[in-house]
Amino acid sequence: MLTEHAKVMKALAAAGEIAGRKKLQKMIYIAKKLDFPFYEKFDFHFYGPYSEELTCRIEELCALGFLxxxxxxxxxxxxxxxTLTEAGEQFLRHYDWDMPGLAECMQAMNEQNARFLELVSTVLYFEHLPKDEVKEKIAVLKSKQRYTEEEIEEAYAYIDALRNRCHNKTRV
Amino acid sequence: MYSGGQLDEEKVFKDPVHRYIHVRDKVIWDLIGTKEFQRLRRIKQLGTTYLTFHGAEHSRFNHSLGVYEIIRRIIDDVFVGRDHWDHSERLLCLCAALLHDLGHGPFSHSFEKVFRLDHEDFTQAIILGDTEVNAALREVGDDFPQKVAEVIAKTYPNKLVVSLISSQIDADRMDYLLRDAYYTGVSYGYFDMERILRVMRPREDQVVIKRSGMHAVEDYIMSRYQMYWQVYFHPVTRSAEVILTKILHRAKKLYEEGYRFQTKPVHFLSFFAGNVPLGDYLALDEAVILFYFQQWQYERDPILSDLCQRFVRRRLFKYTEFHPTNEQMAKLIELTGLFKKAGIDPDYYLVVDSSSDLPYDFYRPGEEGERLPIYLLMPNGELRELSRESVLVDAISGKRRTDHKLYFPADFLEDLSTKRTVKKKIMEILKG
Structure with a gap:
Protein backbone atom coordinates (compact mmCIF):
# COMPACT_ATOMS: atom_id res chain seq x y z
CA MET A 1 0.00 0.00 0.00
CA LEU A 2 1.14 3.55 -0.79
CA THR A 3 3.78 1.98 -3.03
CA GLU A 4 3.58 4.74 -5.61
CA HIS A 5 4.22 7.32 -2.88
CA ALA A 6 7.20 5.31 -1.70
CA LYS A 7 8.67 5.18 -5.21
CA VAL A 8 8.62 8.97 -5.51
CA MET A 9 10.27 9.20 -2.11
CA LYS A 10 12.96 6.72 -3.14
CA ALA A 11 13.69 8.94 -6.12
CA LEU A 12 13.96 12.00 -3.90
CA ALA A 13 16.09 10.16 -1.37
CA ALA A 14 18.49 9.28 -4.15
CA ALA A 15 18.61 12.77 -5.63
CA GLY A 16 19.22 14.58 -2.34
CA GLU A 17 17.61 17.94 -2.93
CA ILE A 18 15.61 18.89 -6.02
CA ALA A 19 15.23 22.58 -6.80
CA GLY A 20 12.06 23.34 -8.70
CA ARG A 21 8.81 21.54 -9.39
CA LYS A 22 9.47 21.61 -13.10
CA LYS A 23 12.79 19.84 -12.58
CA LEU A 24 11.20 17.24 -10.33
CA GLN A 25 8.46 16.58 -12.88
CA LYS A 26 10.93 16.12 -15.71
CA MET A 27 13.20 13.85 -13.65
CA ILE A 28 10.37 11.46 -12.79
CA TYR A 29 9.12 11.51 -16.38
CA ILE A 30 12.56 10.70 -17.74
CA ALA A 31 12.97 7.91 -15.17
CA LYS A 32 9.59 6.52 -16.26
CA LYS A 33 10.66 6.61 -19.90
CA LEU A 34 13.81 4.73 -18.93
CA ASP A 35 11.50 1.95 -17.71
CA PHE A 36 11.65 2.60 -14.01
CA PRO A 37 8.23 1.58 -12.71
CA PHE A 38 6.62 4.97 -12.13
CA TYR A 39 2.94 4.91 -13.08
CA GLU A 40 1.96 8.58 -12.80
CA LYS A 41 0.14 9.71 -15.92
CA PHE A 42 1.91 12.44 -17.91
CA ASP A 43 0.43 14.72 -20.56
CA PHE A 44 2.16 17.15 -22.84
CA HIS A 45 1.83 20.68 -21.47
CA PHE A 46 3.16 24.09 -22.37
CA TYR A 47 6.49 23.28 -20.70
CA GLY A 48 6.70 19.64 -21.76
CA PRO A 49 5.50 16.44 -20.08
CA TYR A 50 3.65 17.13 -16.84
CA SER A 51 1.72 14.98 -14.38
CA GLU A 52 -1.06 16.36 -12.22
CA GLU A 53 -1.04 13.05 -10.37
CA LEU A 54 2.59 13.58 -9.42
CA THR A 55 1.84 17.13 -8.25
CA CYS A 56 -0.91 15.76 -5.97
CA ARG A 57 1.37 13.03 -4.70
CA ILE A 58 4.08 15.52 -3.79
CA GLU A 59 1.49 17.66 -2.03
CA GLU A 60 0.38 14.63 -0.03
CA LEU A 61 3.95 13.73 0.92
CA CYS A 62 4.56 17.29 2.13
CA ALA A 63 1.31 17.25 4.12
CA LEU A 64 2.37 13.97 5.78
CA GLY A 65 5.70 15.51 6.76
CA PHE A 66 7.70 13.09 4.59
CA LEU A 67 8.99 15.80 2.26
CA THR A 83 14.17 17.14 0.40
CA LEU A 84 13.24 13.97 2.23
CA THR A 85 12.68 14.43 5.97
CA GLU A 86 13.69 12.07 8.76
CA ALA A 87 10.08 10.92 9.01
CA GLY A 88 10.21 10.23 5.28
CA GLU A 89 13.33 8.13 5.67
CA GLN A 90 11.63 6.21 8.45
CA PHE A 91 8.57 5.67 6.24
CA LEU A 92 10.73 4.24 3.48
CA ARG A 93 11.97 1.55 5.87
CA HIS A 94 8.53 -0.07 5.53
CA TYR A 95 9.44 -0.89 1.92
CA ASP A 96 12.20 -3.44 1.52
CA TRP A 97 12.37 -3.40 -2.28
CA ASP A 98 14.80 -1.35 -4.29
CA MET A 99 14.92 0.10 -7.79
CA PRO A 100 18.47 -0.72 -8.89
CA GLY A 101 20.02 1.96 -11.03
CA LEU A 102 17.54 4.63 -9.96
CA ALA A 103 19.87 6.38 -7.52
CA GLU A 104 22.61 6.88 -10.12
CA CYS A 105 20.09 8.02 -12.66
CA MET A 106 18.44 10.55 -10.35
CA GLN A 107 21.80 11.92 -9.22
CA ALA A 108 22.94 12.32 -12.81
CA MET A 109 19.75 14.16 -13.77
CA ASN A 110 19.90 16.37 -10.72
CA GLU A 111 23.23 17.74 -11.97
CA GLN A 112 21.46 19.10 -15.06
CA ASN A 113 19.40 22.27 -15.16
CA ALA A 114 15.61 22.36 -15.63
CA ARG A 115 15.88 23.82 -19.15
CA PHE A 116 18.00 20.91 -20.37
CA LEU A 117 15.77 18.33 -18.64
CA GLU A 118 12.75 19.95 -20.31
CA LEU A 119 14.46 19.34 -23.65
CA VAL A 120 15.42 15.76 -22.75
CA SER A 121 11.88 14.95 -21.62
CA THR A 122 10.45 16.50 -24.80
CA VAL A 123 12.78 14.40 -26.97
CA LEU A 124 11.66 11.32 -25.05
CA TYR A 125 8.00 12.30 -25.44
CA PHE A 126 8.40 12.25 -29.22
CA GLU A 127 10.94 9.44 -29.44
CA HIS A 128 8.59 7.29 -31.52
CA LEU A 129 9.12 9.80 -34.35
CA PRO A 130 12.18 10.02 -36.64
CA LYS A 131 14.88 12.36 -35.37
CA ASP A 132 14.20 15.03 -38.00
CA GLU A 133 10.56 15.19 -37.01
CA VAL A 134 11.50 15.42 -33.33
CA LYS A 135 13.73 18.39 -34.15
CA GLU A 136 10.90 19.98 -36.06
CA LYS A 137 8.51 19.43 -33.15
CA ILE A 138 10.99 21.05 -30.77
CA ALA A 139 11.47 24.00 -33.11
CA VAL A 140 7.71 24.57 -33.30
CA LEU A 141 6.50 23.65 -29.82
CA LYS A 142 9.48 25.01 -27.93
CA SER A 143 10.17 28.02 -30.08
CA LYS A 144 10.44 30.35 -27.08
CA GLN A 145 13.16 28.24 -25.47
CA ARG A 146 15.26 28.54 -28.66
CA TYR A 147 17.01 25.20 -28.32
CA THR A 148 19.97 24.89 -30.66
CA GLU A 149 20.85 21.95 -32.88
CA GLU A 150 23.80 21.22 -30.56
CA GLU A 151 21.59 21.13 -27.48
CA ILE A 152 19.23 18.67 -29.17
CA GLU A 153 22.15 16.42 -30.15
CA GLU A 154 23.42 16.70 -26.61
CA ALA A 155 19.99 15.62 -25.32
CA TYR A 156 20.07 12.53 -27.55
CA ALA A 157 23.58 11.65 -26.35
CA TYR A 158 22.49 12.22 -22.76
CA ILE A 159 19.53 9.84 -23.16
CA ASP A 160 21.84 7.14 -24.58
CA ALA A 161 24.24 7.59 -21.68
CA LEU A 162 21.42 7.41 -19.11
CA ARG A 163 20.01 4.29 -20.75
CA ASN A 164 23.42 2.59 -20.64
CA ARG A 165 23.83 3.53 -17.03
CA CYS A 166 20.47 2.03 -16.07
CA HIS A 167 20.78 -0.97 -18.36
CA ASN A 168 20.92 -3.74 -15.77
CA LYS A 169 18.24 -2.54 -13.44
CA THR A 170 15.43 -4.78 -12.25
CA ARG A 171 11.77 -3.93 -11.70
CA VAL A 172 9.84 -3.52 -8.46
CA MET B 1 -9.95 22.54 -49.43
CA TYR B 2 -13.04 21.13 -47.75
CA SER B 3 -16.16 22.23 -49.55
CA GLY B 4 -18.77 19.84 -48.13
CA GLY B 5 -19.11 22.44 -45.38
CA GLN B 6 -22.59 23.10 -44.19
CA LEU B 7 -25.76 21.09 -43.70
CA ASP B 8 -28.85 22.23 -45.60
CA GLU B 9 -30.42 23.20 -42.32
CA GLU B 10 -29.10 23.47 -38.80
CA LYS B 11 -29.60 20.47 -36.51
CA VAL B 12 -30.17 20.95 -32.80
CA PHE B 13 -29.93 18.65 -29.79
CA LYS B 14 -31.92 19.47 -26.67
CA ASP B 15 -29.52 19.62 -23.74
CA PRO B 16 -30.36 20.18 -20.06
CA VAL B 17 -27.17 22.18 -19.45
CA HIS B 18 -26.80 24.37 -22.54
CA ARG B 19 -30.49 24.19 -23.63
CA TYR B 20 -29.56 23.65 -27.28
CA ILE B 21 -26.53 22.25 -29.05
CA HIS B 22 -26.31 23.62 -32.57
CA VAL B 23 -24.78 21.71 -35.47
CA ARG B 24 -24.33 23.37 -38.82
CA ASP B 25 -21.12 21.72 -40.06
CA LYS B 26 -21.53 18.48 -41.97
CA VAL B 27 -18.37 16.91 -40.55
CA ILE B 28 -19.65 17.39 -36.99
CA TRP B 29 -22.94 15.74 -37.89
CA ASP B 30 -21.09 12.87 -39.59
CA LEU B 31 -18.76 12.39 -36.60
CA ILE B 32 -21.68 12.20 -34.17
CA GLY B 33 -23.14 9.43 -36.29
CA THR B 34 -20.03 7.23 -36.27
CA LYS B 35 -20.08 4.00 -34.29
CA GLU B 36 -17.02 5.05 -32.28
CA PHE B 37 -18.74 8.24 -31.13
CA GLN B 38 -22.07 6.51 -30.47
CA ARG B 39 -20.17 4.09 -28.21
CA LEU B 40 -19.70 7.00 -25.78
CA ARG B 41 -23.41 6.69 -24.92
CA ARG B 42 -22.45 3.46 -23.15
CA ILE B 43 -19.68 4.99 -21.02
CA LYS B 44 -20.81 6.94 -17.97
CA GLN B 45 -19.17 10.30 -17.46
CA LEU B 46 -18.75 9.80 -13.73
CA GLY B 47 -18.01 6.07 -13.51
CA THR B 48 -19.16 4.69 -10.16
CA THR B 49 -20.62 7.98 -8.89
CA TYR B 50 -24.15 6.79 -9.72
CA LEU B 51 -23.85 4.50 -6.69
CA THR B 52 -23.66 7.62 -4.52
CA PHE B 53 -25.70 10.16 -6.51
CA HIS B 54 -28.36 8.15 -8.32
CA GLY B 55 -28.87 10.82 -10.97
CA ALA B 56 -25.28 10.59 -12.22
CA GLU B 57 -26.11 8.30 -15.12
CA HIS B 58 -25.05 10.76 -17.81
CA SER B 59 -22.60 9.63 -20.45
CA ARG B 60 -19.43 10.78 -22.16
CA PHE B 61 -21.65 11.32 -25.21
CA ASN B 62 -23.61 14.12 -23.47
CA HIS B 63 -20.41 15.69 -22.17
CA SER B 64 -18.65 15.57 -25.54
CA LEU B 65 -21.55 17.37 -27.20
CA GLY B 66 -21.46 19.92 -24.38
CA VAL B 67 -17.76 20.66 -24.84
CA TYR B 68 -18.32 21.05 -28.57
CA GLU B 69 -21.16 23.53 -27.93
CA ILE B 70 -19.07 25.65 -25.54
CA ILE B 71 -16.23 25.86 -28.05
CA ARG B 72 -18.69 26.73 -30.81
CA ARG B 73 -20.06 29.62 -28.75
CA ILE B 74 -16.59 30.89 -27.86
CA ILE B 75 -15.45 30.85 -31.46
CA ASP B 76 -18.60 32.04 -33.22
CA ASP B 77 -19.80 34.56 -30.63
CA VAL B 78 -16.66 35.89 -28.90
CA PHE B 79 -13.44 35.21 -30.84
CA VAL B 80 -14.50 35.83 -34.42
CA GLY B 81 -12.75 38.92 -35.77
CA ARG B 82 -10.46 39.40 -32.75
CA ASP B 83 -6.66 39.70 -32.86
CA HIS B 84 -4.68 36.46 -32.41
CA TRP B 85 -7.64 34.35 -33.51
CA ASP B 86 -7.21 32.54 -36.82
CA HIS B 87 -10.72 31.68 -37.97
CA SER B 88 -9.42 28.99 -40.34
CA GLU B 89 -8.84 26.88 -37.19
CA ARG B 90 -12.57 26.89 -36.37
CA LEU B 91 -13.45 23.45 -37.71
CA LEU B 92 -10.34 21.91 -36.19
CA CYS B 93 -11.30 23.26 -32.76
CA LEU B 94 -14.86 22.00 -33.06
CA CYS B 95 -13.78 18.50 -34.09
CA ALA B 96 -11.14 18.28 -31.36
CA ALA B 97 -13.70 19.42 -28.78
CA LEU B 98 -16.21 16.84 -29.91
CA LEU B 99 -13.67 14.00 -29.98
CA HIS B 100 -11.50 14.87 -26.98
CA ASP B 101 -12.83 11.98 -24.82
CA LEU B 102 -13.28 9.47 -27.64
CA GLY B 103 -10.82 6.95 -26.22
CA HIS B 104 -12.36 6.68 -22.77
CA GLY B 105 -13.15 3.13 -21.80
CA PRO B 106 -15.68 1.75 -19.33
CA PHE B 107 -15.01 2.90 -15.76
CA SER B 108 -11.85 4.15 -17.36
CA HIS B 109 -10.11 5.41 -14.27
CA SER B 110 -10.04 1.98 -12.58
CA PHE B 111 -9.46 0.21 -15.86
CA GLU B 112 -6.45 2.30 -16.75
CA LYS B 113 -4.92 1.75 -13.31
CA VAL B 114 -5.32 -2.02 -13.36
CA PHE B 115 -4.29 -2.65 -16.96
CA ARG B 116 -1.75 0.19 -17.22
CA LEU B 117 -3.55 1.79 -20.16
CA ASP B 118 -4.03 5.38 -21.18
CA HIS B 119 -7.32 6.38 -22.82
CA GLU B 120 -5.52 9.15 -24.68
CA ASP B 121 -3.53 6.55 -26.63
CA PHE B 122 -6.83 5.04 -27.74
CA THR B 123 -8.22 8.47 -28.67
CA GLN B 124 -5.24 8.84 -31.00
CA ALA B 125 -5.68 5.30 -32.34
CA ILE B 126 -9.36 5.87 -33.14
CA ILE B 127 -8.73 9.20 -34.86
CA LEU B 128 -5.75 7.96 -36.88
CA GLY B 129 -6.78 4.34 -37.45
CA ASP B 130 -9.10 2.55 -39.84
CA THR B 131 -12.32 3.83 -38.28
CA GLU B 132 -15.50 5.67 -39.22
CA VAL B 133 -14.23 8.70 -37.32
CA ASN B 134 -11.07 8.77 -39.40
CA ALA B 135 -13.09 8.45 -42.61
CA ALA B 136 -15.34 11.38 -41.60
CA LEU B 137 -12.33 13.56 -40.75
CA ARG B 138 -10.62 12.72 -44.03
CA GLU B 139 -13.53 14.30 -45.86
CA VAL B 140 -12.08 17.61 -44.66
CA GLY B 141 -8.53 16.81 -45.77
CA ASP B 142 -5.94 14.05 -45.70
CA ASP B 143 -3.95 15.72 -42.95
CA PHE B 144 -7.01 16.72 -40.92
CA PRO B 145 -7.16 13.59 -38.65
CA GLN B 146 -3.51 14.19 -37.73
CA LYS B 147 -4.23 17.81 -36.83
CA VAL B 148 -7.22 16.85 -34.66
CA ALA B 149 -5.11 14.20 -32.94
CA GLU B 150 -2.39 16.78 -32.25
CA VAL B 151 -4.80 19.29 -30.72
CA ILE B 152 -6.14 16.61 -28.37
CA ALA B 153 -2.59 15.45 -27.53
CA LYS B 154 -1.71 19.12 -26.84
CA THR B 155 1.12 19.03 -29.36
CA TYR B 156 -0.48 21.17 -32.06
CA PRO B 157 1.65 24.22 -32.92
CA ASN B 158 -1.14 26.75 -32.31
CA LYS B 159 -1.21 26.79 -28.49
CA LEU B 160 -4.25 29.04 -28.37
CA VAL B 161 -6.25 26.28 -30.06
CA VAL B 162 -4.91 23.72 -27.57
CA SER B 163 -5.71 25.93 -24.59
CA LEU B 164 -9.38 26.19 -25.61
CA ILE B 165 -9.71 22.42 -25.25
CA SER B 166 -7.24 21.90 -22.43
CA SER B 167 -6.16 24.44 -19.85
CA GLN B 168 -7.03 25.55 -16.34
CA ILE B 169 -10.22 27.16 -17.60
CA ASP B 170 -11.20 25.22 -20.67
CA ALA B 171 -14.41 24.06 -22.29
CA ASP B 172 -13.91 20.53 -20.95
CA ARG B 173 -13.84 21.59 -17.30
CA MET B 174 -16.64 24.11 -17.71
CA ASP B 175 -18.94 21.53 -19.22
CA TYR B 176 -18.22 18.73 -16.78
CA LEU B 177 -18.63 20.96 -13.72
CA LEU B 178 -22.03 22.22 -14.85
CA ARG B 179 -23.16 18.85 -16.21
CA ASP B 180 -22.02 16.83 -13.20
CA ALA B 181 -23.70 19.31 -10.85
CA TYR B 182 -26.93 19.07 -12.83
CA TYR B 183 -27.04 15.26 -12.95
CA THR B 184 -25.88 14.63 -9.40
CA GLY B 185 -28.41 17.17 -8.17
CA VAL B 186 -25.93 19.09 -6.02
CA SER B 187 -26.29 22.84 -5.81
CA TYR B 188 -22.67 23.92 -5.66
CA GLY B 189 -21.27 23.25 -9.12
CA TYR B 190 -22.85 26.23 -10.80
CA PHE B 191 -21.14 29.36 -12.08
CA ASP B 192 -21.91 31.99 -14.68
CA MET B 193 -20.46 30.38 -17.78
CA GLU B 194 -22.06 32.90 -20.14
CA ARG B 195 -20.19 35.66 -18.35
CA ILE B 196 -16.87 33.79 -18.51
CA LEU B 197 -17.29 33.18 -22.24
CA ARG B 198 -17.97 36.87 -22.80
CA VAL B 199 -14.77 37.95 -21.03
CA MET B 200 -12.47 35.37 -22.65
CA ARG B 201 -9.87 36.89 -24.95
CA PRO B 202 -7.51 35.16 -27.39
CA ARG B 203 -3.78 35.75 -26.96
CA GLU B 204 -0.85 34.33 -28.89
CA ASP B 205 -0.40 31.26 -26.71
CA GLN B 206 -3.54 30.92 -24.62
CA VAL B 207 -6.95 32.21 -23.65
CA VAL B 208 -6.93 34.93 -20.99
CA ILE B 209 -9.75 36.52 -19.00
CA LYS B 210 -10.55 40.24 -18.85
CA ARG B 211 -10.01 41.61 -15.34
CA SER B 212 -13.64 42.69 -15.20
CA GLY B 213 -14.63 39.04 -15.34
CA MET B 214 -12.55 38.01 -12.32
CA HIS B 215 -15.54 37.40 -10.05
CA ALA B 216 -17.12 34.99 -12.51
CA VAL B 217 -13.82 33.09 -12.60
CA GLU B 218 -13.67 33.07 -8.80
CA ASP B 219 -17.08 31.45 -8.86
CA TYR B 220 -15.79 28.83 -11.30
CA ILE B 221 -12.76 28.09 -9.09
CA MET B 222 -15.02 27.76 -6.03
CA SER B 223 -17.33 25.41 -7.94
CA ARG B 224 -14.35 23.30 -8.89
CA TYR B 225 -13.26 23.22 -5.27
CA GLN B 226 -16.70 22.29 -3.97
CA MET B 227 -17.34 19.65 -6.62
CA TYR B 228 -14.01 18.06 -5.84
CA TRP B 229 -14.88 17.45 -2.22
CA GLN B 230 -18.62 16.90 -2.51
CA VAL B 231 -18.84 14.80 -5.67
CA TYR B 232 -15.59 13.67 -7.28
CA PHE B 233 -13.90 12.72 -4.06
CA HIS B 234 -16.94 11.36 -2.25
CA PRO B 235 -15.84 8.47 0.00
CA VAL B 236 -18.72 6.21 -1.03
CA THR B 237 -17.91 6.60 -4.72
CA ARG B 238 -14.30 5.78 -3.90
CA SER B 239 -15.45 2.65 -2.06
CA ALA B 240 -17.23 1.44 -5.20
CA GLU B 241 -14.15 2.27 -7.24
CA VAL B 242 -11.94 0.33 -4.82
CA ILE B 243 -14.17 -2.75 -5.20
CA LEU B 244 -14.27 -2.40 -8.98
CA THR B 245 -10.49 -2.23 -9.10
CA LYS B 246 -10.19 -5.31 -6.89
CA ILE B 247 -12.61 -7.27 -9.10
CA LEU B 248 -10.44 -6.58 -12.13
CA HIS B 249 -7.28 -7.53 -10.22
CA ARG B 250 -8.88 -10.75 -8.98
CA ALA B 251 -10.18 -11.77 -12.41
CA LYS B 252 -6.74 -11.17 -13.92
CA LYS B 253 -4.98 -13.16 -11.19
CA LEU B 254 -7.41 -16.07 -11.49
CA TYR B 255 -6.96 -16.14 -15.24
CA GLU B 256 -3.17 -16.17 -14.89
CA GLU B 257 -3.40 -19.02 -12.38
CA GLY B 258 -5.46 -21.11 -14.81
CA TYR B 259 -8.72 -20.90 -12.84
CA ARG B 260 -11.66 -22.32 -14.79
CA PHE B 261 -14.27 -19.58 -14.97
CA GLN B 262 -17.92 -20.55 -15.30
CA THR B 263 -18.32 -17.36 -17.33
CA LYS B 264 -15.05 -17.03 -19.24
CA PRO B 265 -13.67 -13.49 -19.40
CA VAL B 266 -13.58 -13.54 -23.19
CA HIS B 267 -13.73 -9.76 -23.57
CA PHE B 268 -10.85 -9.28 -21.12
CA LEU B 269 -8.27 -11.65 -22.59
CA SER B 270 -6.20 -9.08 -24.46
CA PHE B 271 -6.37 -6.77 -21.42
CA PHE B 272 -4.96 -9.56 -19.23
CA ALA B 273 -2.24 -10.18 -21.81
CA GLY B 274 -1.31 -6.50 -21.86
CA ASN B 275 -1.71 -6.13 -25.61
CA VAL B 276 -5.07 -4.62 -26.53
CA PRO B 277 -6.05 -4.24 -30.20
CA LEU B 278 -8.34 -1.31 -30.95
CA GLY B 279 -11.22 -3.60 -31.89
CA ASP B 280 -11.11 -5.33 -28.49
CA TYR B 281 -10.95 -1.98 -26.73
CA LEU B 282 -13.98 -0.62 -28.54
CA ALA B 283 -15.96 -3.80 -27.91
CA LEU B 284 -15.73 -3.39 -24.15
CA ASP B 285 -18.29 -0.92 -22.81
CA GLU B 286 -19.99 -0.66 -19.44
CA ALA B 287 -22.89 -2.90 -20.42
CA VAL B 288 -20.41 -5.68 -21.19
CA ILE B 289 -18.50 -5.17 -17.95
CA LEU B 290 -21.68 -5.20 -15.86
CA PHE B 291 -22.76 -8.41 -17.60
CA TYR B 292 -19.58 -10.11 -16.37
CA PHE B 293 -19.97 -8.73 -12.86
CA GLN B 294 -23.53 -10.00 -12.81
CA GLN B 295 -22.39 -13.48 -13.87
CA TRP B 296 -19.28 -13.62 -11.70
CA GLN B 297 -21.43 -13.27 -8.60
CA TYR B 298 -21.98 -17.01 -9.00
CA GLU B 299 -18.35 -18.05 -9.58
CA ARG B 300 -16.80 -20.67 -7.30
CA ASP B 301 -13.95 -18.37 -6.32
CA PRO B 302 -15.22 -16.82 -3.08
CA ILE B 303 -13.32 -13.54 -3.48
CA LEU B 304 -14.41 -12.82 -7.04
CA SER B 305 -17.96 -13.82 -6.22
CA ASP B 306 -18.08 -11.69 -3.07
CA LEU B 307 -16.57 -8.61 -4.71
CA CYS B 308 -19.01 -8.80 -7.62
CA GLN B 309 -21.95 -9.18 -5.26
CA ARG B 310 -20.76 -6.15 -3.37
CA PHE B 311 -20.61 -4.09 -6.56
CA VAL B 312 -23.89 -5.28 -8.08
CA ARG B 313 -25.87 -5.10 -4.84
CA ARG B 314 -24.10 -1.97 -3.58
CA ARG B 315 -22.75 -3.63 -0.44
CA LEU B 316 -19.74 -1.37 -0.34
CA PHE B 317 -16.71 -1.24 1.94
CA LYS B 318 -16.82 1.03 4.96
CA TYR B 319 -14.02 3.49 5.56
CA THR B 320 -12.12 5.29 8.23
CA GLU B 321 -9.83 8.31 8.08
CA PHE B 322 -6.25 7.19 7.65
CA HIS B 323 -3.36 9.58 7.92
CA PRO B 324 -0.40 7.42 6.89
CA THR B 325 2.16 8.76 9.33
CA ASN B 326 4.81 6.34 10.55
CA GLU B 327 2.72 5.51 13.61
CA GLN B 328 -0.31 4.75 11.44
CA MET B 329 1.77 2.72 9.01
CA ALA B 330 2.88 0.48 11.88
CA LYS B 331 -0.79 -0.01 12.77
CA LEU B 332 -1.61 -0.77 9.15
CA ILE B 333 1.03 -3.49 9.10
CA GLU B 334 -0.41 -4.93 12.31
CA LEU B 335 -3.89 -4.73 10.79
CA THR B 336 -2.72 -6.60 7.69
CA GLY B 337 -1.46 -9.42 9.89
CA LEU B 338 -4.71 -9.50 11.86
CA PHE B 339 -6.78 -9.68 8.66
CA LYS B 340 -4.73 -12.70 7.57
CA LYS B 341 -5.31 -14.35 10.94
CA ALA B 342 -9.02 -13.71 10.55
CA GLY B 343 -8.99 -15.38 7.13
CA ILE B 344 -9.72 -12.12 5.24
CA ASP B 345 -7.30 -11.54 2.37
CA PRO B 346 -5.85 -8.02 2.92
CA ASP B 347 -4.81 -7.80 -0.73
CA TYR B 348 -8.51 -7.46 -1.60
CA TYR B 349 -10.15 -6.30 1.60
CA LEU B 350 -7.87 -3.68 3.13
CA VAL B 351 -7.21 -0.72 0.88
CA VAL B 352 -5.71 2.74 1.36
CA ASP B 353 -7.09 5.28 -1.11
CA SER B 354 -5.47 8.71 -1.54
CA SER B 355 -6.50 11.99 -3.13
CA SER B 356 -3.72 11.61 -5.72
CA ASP B 357 -5.42 8.45 -6.99
CA LEU B 358 -8.17 10.56 -8.57
CA PRO B 359 -8.26 12.15 -12.02
CA TYR B 360 -9.51 15.52 -10.73
CA ASP B 361 -7.60 18.45 -9.35
CA PHE B 362 -7.86 21.91 -7.82
CA TYR B 363 -6.61 25.11 -9.32
CA ARG B 364 -2.96 25.61 -8.44
CA PRO B 365 -1.01 28.62 -9.67
CA GLY B 366 2.18 26.51 -9.47
CA GLU B 367 5.64 27.81 -10.16
CA GLU B 368 7.16 29.32 -13.27
CA GLY B 369 7.54 26.66 -15.95
CA GLU B 370 5.37 24.10 -14.20
CA ARG B 371 2.14 24.54 -16.15
CA LEU B 372 0.16 27.51 -17.39
CA PRO B 373 -2.03 29.21 -14.76
CA ILE B 374 -5.11 31.37 -15.43
CA TYR B 375 -4.11 34.88 -16.47
CA LEU B 376 -6.18 38.03 -16.09
CA LEU B 377 -5.89 40.69 -18.75
CA MET B 378 -5.51 43.98 -16.88
CA PRO B 379 -6.85 47.27 -18.28
CA ASN B 380 -3.26 48.34 -19.12
CA GLY B 381 -2.73 45.21 -21.20
CA GLU B 382 -0.57 43.47 -18.60
CA LEU B 383 -1.23 39.80 -17.71
CA ARG B 384 -1.49 38.83 -14.05
CA GLU B 385 -1.88 35.37 -12.57
CA LEU B 386 -5.35 34.96 -11.02
CA SER B 387 -4.38 34.25 -7.39
CA ARG B 388 -2.29 37.46 -7.32
CA GLU B 389 -5.41 39.51 -7.94
CA SER B 390 -8.07 37.46 -6.22
CA VAL B 391 -7.94 37.20 -2.43
CA LEU B 392 -10.46 34.40 -2.61
CA VAL B 393 -8.48 32.24 -5.05
CA ASP B 394 -5.28 32.98 -3.17
CA ALA B 395 -6.93 31.77 0.04
CA ILE B 396 -8.00 28.40 -1.32
CA SER B 397 -5.04 27.73 -3.59
CA GLY B 398 -2.49 28.10 -0.82
CA LYS B 399 -3.98 25.38 1.40
CA ARG B 400 -2.98 21.75 1.59
CA ARG B 401 -5.83 19.64 0.29
CA THR B 402 -5.10 15.98 0.69
CA ASP B 403 -7.07 13.06 2.01
CA HIS B 404 -6.46 9.35 2.67
CA LYS B 405 -8.98 6.73 3.66
CA LEU B 406 -8.75 3.11 4.69
CA TYR B 407 -11.44 0.84 3.21
CA PHE B 408 -12.52 -2.50 4.69
CA PRO B 409 -15.55 -4.87 4.72
CA ALA B 410 -17.31 -4.05 7.99
CA ASP B 411 -19.79 -6.92 7.51
CA PHE B 412 -16.96 -9.50 7.39
CA LEU B 413 -15.56 -8.12 10.62
CA GLU B 414 -18.96 -8.24 12.30
CA ASP B 415 -19.19 -11.92 11.39
CA LEU B 416 -15.93 -12.87 13.09
CA SER B 417 -17.73 -14.43 16.03
CA THR B 418 -15.33 -17.39 16.36
CA LYS B 419 -12.24 -15.17 16.43
CA ARG B 420 -13.16 -12.72 19.12
CA THR B 421 -9.65 -11.69 20.15
CA VAL B 422 -8.64 -10.95 16.58
CA LYS B 423 -11.88 -9.10 15.97
CA LYS B 424 -11.41 -7.01 19.10
CA LYS B 425 -7.88 -6.02 18.08
CA ILE B 426 -8.98 -5.15 14.56
CA MET B 427 -11.85 -3.02 15.80
CA GLU B 428 -9.58 -1.23 18.27
CA ILE B 429 -7.18 -0.24 15.52
CA LEU B 430 -9.91 0.80 13.09
CA LYS B 431 -11.62 2.94 15.68
CA GLY B 432 -8.31 4.59 16.51
Missing part, protein backbone atom coordinates in the same frame (compact mmCIF):
# COMPACT_ATOMS: atom_id res chain seq x y z
CA UNK A 68 10.26 19.19 3.22
CA UNK A 69 9.21 21.96 0.85
CA UNK A 70 10.95 25.33 0.85
CA UNK A 71 9.35 28.14 -1.12
CA UNK A 72 11.75 30.80 -2.30
CA UNK A 73 11.45 33.89 -4.42
CA UNK A 74 13.46 33.87 -7.64
CA UNK A 75 13.56 36.86 -9.95
CA UNK A 76 9.83 37.48 -10.33
CA UNK A 77 8.55 33.98 -9.55
CA UNK A 78 8.41 31.37 -6.78
CA UNK A 79 10.49 28.23 -6.75
CA UNK A 80 10.08 25.19 -4.51
CA UNK A 81 12.89 22.97 -3.21
CA UNK A 82 12.29 19.44 -1.95
Missing amino acids: HEVKEKKSGYMQYRY
